[in-house]
Amino acid sequence: MKDRTCKGIGINGHLQDWSSINWKTVKKRVRNLRQRIYRATQNNQWNKVRSLMKLMLRSFSNLLLSVRRVTQENTGKRTAGVDRQVVLTPEQRVQMVAHMGEYSLWKVKPTLRVYIPKAKGKRDH
Template sequence: MIRHSHEASESWKNLNWKEFRKDLFRLQCRVFKAIREGNKRKALSLQKLILKSKAARFLAIRQISQLNAGKKTAGIDGKKSLTSEERFELEKLLKASSNNWYHQKLRSN
């Protein structure tokens, strides 16, 4: 059995989720606006900004580990759920690996 500390659990619960959603939505609106205007370079840079965004990382982890309907289904690593410490470690891993990601070019019609 994996034990987790009360402090990590409380700090995960006390993150400002509303502010994270607001920040991510604002960035997504800017991407939409840039694409609508035909400014692909700006859209690309904004997508990279979303990828490096702390809000996007935390919301993605929360969606997969807490809100998803399949949250209790084991993944390829065999784990069924993540503790709060594991969620914070996953965020650190995503932050470190965000510099290695390359954008798949936008389709042009």
């Protein structure tokens, strides 16, 4: 990742400590990008919308905020996902961000049906 993506959010180089992240700056960056997408949509600037959405997909701040929402803020944070893993500790969150940073959107894998067990023995698919 480039240095400019980590600048100002409390990370020097690679992410090592989950608690060192400046969440106020991360949220501000993601909110700003969302507002830019909204304004471009309202002005019917579809090429701009497309390029901003690409920028959002590649944004390190968006990745950090997404991992935080899924692993800390959501009510289903203790439910295993389709990968059958639950991420609860800060070290696991850092590992997840590192893994997602290496992930390529262009290498598509086949679909796998996974049944997620519910609290009362029912299955959801």
